[in-house]
Amino acid sequence: MAKQGKRTRTARDLVAGKANLSVEEAVALIKQSATAKFDETVELAMNLGVDPRHADQMVRGVVTLPNGTGKTVRVAVFARGAKADEATEAGADIVGAEDLMETIQSGKIEFDRCIATPDMMPLVGRLGKILGPRNLMPNPKVGTVTMDVKQAVANAKGGEVQFKVEKAGIIHAGIGKASFDPEKLAQNVRAFVEAVTRAKPAGAKGTYLKKVSLSSTMGPGVSVDLASATAN
Structure with missing residues (x-):
């Protein structure tokens, strides 16, 4: 012992x-x-x-x-265009689309919460085997698949x-x-x-x-x- x-x-x-x-x-x-x-x-x-x-x-x-x-939460957001800008302004740490997917596929996961707009889910779905086991897969049931990325980022950062x-x-x-x-x-x-x-x-x-x-x-x-x- x-x-x-x-x-x-x-x-x-x-x-x-x-x-x-x-x-x-x-x-x-x-x-x-x-x-x-x-x-x-x-x-x-x-x-x-x-x-x-x-x-x-x-x-x-x-x-x-x-x-x-009491924890600093790093947030990644899959979004394009105006929604990407909205996520950045809300304080998201990482915002992207295909480029973010490639970063994750390379094994670089530097975030604690992943949010996506609904139109990005076909892209995010390719990452299921990587994000799923880490409990990072965006899910509408917990509010991480949404068009209101500003509120989703605020919630993630706010406890x-x-x-x-x-x-x-x-x-x-x-x-x-x-x-x-x-x-x-x-x-x-x-x-x-x-x-x-x-x-x-x-x-x-x-x-x-x-x-x-x-x-x-x-x-x-x-x-x-x-x-x-x-x-x-």
Whole structure:
């Protein structure tokens, strides 16, 4: 067994025996255990009672966190003409068409969100095998295939988080930074949980929300009381 460092041991001792805490208690504990030399991301994980292998149990959506994520999001936009100009003016980091497609095909992917106007989707569709596995493929269901590129870029830059359930029924996302005020982190937690709750698919049977946990990038996780996580 690998030897744990002092920082890791201290963090694990801090959360030992503590479970099903209120959102506020969990946030306070995660902030206390986030002692790395950088501003750690606070990550939320949700265990859902769905089997995403079935189309009617897929959970996917988007939420704008009230206090942002604290992360700088690099945005690429597939657009031409006036819409390309609109994307640039809105603050998109990369804007293009065939030239952007060639850049991505060469393996150079320097963005965190990809937006496209509807007319560009035949071109973007060629990149499915590259963008799909990275969860970067534009999709109208989450607002990244749109003519309103200005708003889409603003949303991406302003704290919008996309979520999609994984094969094991898990959803996870960064919902802020350890340096955030506890109240702001708690608000983000509840906003994210509410969005996933609203996205409950028609095919979900039994218990939908099974478990919610919080952790920091380098720290241990702690489970959150479901009633507290879903409280308004």
